[in-house]
Amino acid sequence: MTAVRPFQVGFSDAELADLRKRVKTTQFPERETVTDQSQGPQLATLQKLARYWATDYDWRKIEAKLKALPNLVTEIDGLDIHFIHVRRRPCRPALGPPLQLFCGHSCQGECAFLVTP
Secondary structure (H helix, E strand, O other): OOOOEEOOOOOOHHHHHHHHHHHHOOOOOOOOOOOOOOOOOOHHHHHHHHHHHHHOOOHHHHHHHHHOOOEEEEEEOOEEEEEEOOOOOOOOHHHOOOOOOOOOOOOHHHOHHHOOO
């Protein structure tokens, strides 16, 4: 069995500066040929999101939220898999069954709001 070990979340100023630079210099595809989202998000929406990430998004705020959670890593099929393990508080029937949450498609920051340290 592969060991579960602690994982430290952290991003250097240089890494965040590089990320912002890469987001700012993203080359977007041509404008979509449909008026709905049947082919994915609208170009204008993606451009607005990229501007927000590059200029206004508080990367340190989400980093702090992630650091406050129990970050762990384990190896599965030769790959390090990062995860957060939060035990549910003592059972309160009104809350319903435990929530098992997997965020594998994007980033754990999207799901961090579901747990509080």
